[in-house]
Amino acid sequence: MVLALVEHEAGVPEDSSLEMLTLARGVAEETDEPLTAVVVGAEAAGVADDLGTYGVETVYVVDHERLDDYAPVAWATSVDQLAADLDPDAVVAPGSTRGHEVLAHVAARREQSMAANCIEVTTGEEYELTRQRWGGTLLEEARLGGDTKLLTAAAHEVSAEPADSPTEPAVESFDPSLDEEAFEVRVTRHEASDVEGVPLGEARVVVGGGRGVGGPDGYDQLEELADLLGGAVGASRAAVNEGWRPHDDQVGQTGAKISPKLYVACGISGAVQHMVGCKGAENILAINTDPEAAIIQKARWAVVGDLHEVVPELNESIRSAN
Amino acid sequence: MDTLACVKRVPDTGAKIVLTDDQRAIDTSNLGFTMSPHEECGLEEAVQIAQDTGGTATALTLGTAEADEQLRTALAMQADEAVLLETEEREWGPLDTATAIADYVRETDDEYDLLLFGTESADNGNYQVPIHVATQLGLPVVTAIKHIEVEDDTVVARREAGGGEEVYELETPAVVGVKEGLNEPRYPSMRSKMRARQQEVEQHHPEPGGRDRLEMVRLEAPEQDEGTAEILGEGPEATPRIVEILQEDLEVL
Numbered sequence: 001m002v003l004a005l006v007e008h009e010a011g012v013p014e015d016s017s018l019e020m021l022t023l024a025r026g027v028a029e030e031t032d033e034p035l036t037a038v039v040v041g042a043e044a045a046g047v048a049d050d051l052g053t054y055g056v057e058t059v060y061v062v063d064h065e066r067l068d069d070y071a072p073v074a075w076a077t078s079v080d081q082l083a084a085d086l087d088p089d090a091v092v093a094p095g096s097t098r099g100h101e102v103l104a105h106v107a108a109r110r111e112q113s114m115a116a117n118c119i120e121v122t123t124g125e126e127y128e129l130t131r132q133r134w135g136g137t138l139l140e141e142a143r144l145g146g147d148t149k150l151l152t153a154a155a156h157e158v159s160a161e162p163a164d165s166p167t168e169p170a171v172e173s174f175d176p177s178l179d180e181e182a183f184e185v186r187v188t189r190h191e192a193s194d195v196e197g198v199p200l201g202e203a204r205v206v207v208g209g210g211r212g213v214g215g216p217d218g219y220d221q222l223e224e225l226a227d228l229l230g231g232a233v234g235a236s237r238a239a240v241n242e243g244w245r246p247h248d249d250q251v252g253q254t255g256a257k258i259s260p261k262l263y264v265a266c267g268i269s270g271a272v273q274h275m276v277g278c279k280g281a282e283n284i285l286a287i288n289t290d291p292e293a294a295i296i297q298k299a300r301w302a303v304v305g306d307l308h309e310v311v312p313e314l315n316e317s318i319r320s321a322n
Numbered sequence: 323m324d325t326l327a328c329v330k331r332v333p334d335t336g337a338k339i340v341l342t343d344d345q346r347a348i349d350t351s352n353l354g355f356t357m358s359p360h361e362e363c364g365l366e367e368a369v370q371i372a373q374d375t376g377g378t379a380t381a382l383t384l385g386t387a388e389a390d391e392q393l394r395t396a397l398a399m400q401a402d403e404a405v406l407l408e409t410e411e412r413e414w415g416p417l418d419t420a421t422a423i424a425d426y427v428r429e430t431d432d433e434y435d436l437l438l439f440g441t442e443s444a445d446n447g448n449y450q451v452p453i454h455v456a457t458q459l460g461l462p463v464v465t466a467i468k469h470i471e472v473e474d475d476t477v478v479a480r481r482e483a484g485g486g487e488e489v490y491e492l493e494t495p496a497v498v499g500v501k502e503g504l505n506e507p508r509y510p511s512m513r514s515k516m517r518a519r520q521q522e523v524e525q526h527h528p529e530p531g532g533r534d535r536l537e538m539v540r541l542e543a544p545e546q547d548e549g550t551a552e553i554l555g556e557g558p559e560a561t562p563r564i565v566e567i568l569q570e571d572l573e574v575l
Contacts, residue, residue, distance in 0.1 A: 009484070070488070072464065097466045097481065100442075104450035104465075108457035113417045113536045116442070116449045128539075133447055137339060139542050145535030152449070185462045187488045191480070199485040205574055229574055237336065247503030254335065254359050254444060254502045262572055273336055283572065285564065286551065296551050301567060305557035313558035317565050321575060
């Protein structure tokens, strides 16, 4: 059996969890074992139908009145106890903040290591893995041992593919034994972001600016374009290092990983460290003065020209078109 | 408040990465080294908290003798003390690394109120060393933190979630894994670099426990998607075609 930790928002599974389930289903099929999911929190039972689409045969709903708010140790203890009952071949979680954190806690409780950000898994006595390193700049082939393998799936790497034969999952309730210590660290409150507009990670359009923008003022045109397209502004590491944009805007190896429908890369050369942040983009439109820039090799569309001339003209045309 | 910032020596971020012939490491013959960016922010935070609260900041690294360079940088960034857990091999697994750090913390006479780590190292991205350390020491831990405030014996830590922030409150002693962007690490002055060269670095020599079952076989560069971009034009003349694409191909207008 493969046990997969599925994250959801009010009963709707997160995209990164569906991607992870696709990887986990591959592991389950290879071992000829069922794919089982564990979900935590309020409205968790609502995900069962969606998970059937991805081939999950049983959904365990962790039933505890204090688990509606996230608490890493309580979540990890629940997954660990369920795994102790079910004795799966592997426990898989999404490569999200919570997925990494919860599975690392499970690993720590079991005094073993987990493999983070896997993109391919071949099963066996030891698993042979391909996992991302350097934020995806490099791949590592690795071997993972242990009775129960613990791994996370890299986000935006494996596309979410429904199963050939959908299932109607059985829904089981699991009541973990949790003491007060398990809730020592928990979300005490949520606060709305003071950043206006669409969050970078969720934007359908991202307008990114690099060294070619030339200074903080140059981003005004990019902000305007992002506004007109209902998107967000991103930046390369070079621009952030110059102090032109806050780190929160950074797209790349140590910044945000984005997956918009369109990434408009303005004055960005396209270094590999930046590209690992935007390779989830469905389409890239590059605007660059250098026709040899790496970004132009990687884009679907390109304009060879100065962004300071192209973007204002584009903004004007979009306003007219609207 | 006495803080311990655990940092890692990694090849320069942003450099062109070339692998060794056996593909088991990055060829560093033409490459500089730096402190992993997430941990550099952890160190900066440790120094600021120590200075604001009248405590101390200690920088610690586990690595080969060359990692002394990153500890000197940490001292130049106003860390009060530096500790090297010296190893023969450049790369230790996450469980062995965490165990050596937890053993050091347990055995030292210094009692740290706050242990800061990068949530993941820039090179390995294992996402678990701070959590293993905290679990072995029985301390509360939270990771992926982008903002820290200290209020008496409580650490208020925030992280991004769903367009907003999740707020955590941890009683010290505690472990926090941070992300780059937490703060703006200072550039050490020439004078502080000179002084750092003279400071003592405490040395220990932990042995690997061999408990990690995650073993690297080889590294490879991922295949690049070399698209053949459609050139829409030169300069502003391309605008009508871009608008057409936005309206018809992408339907974002």
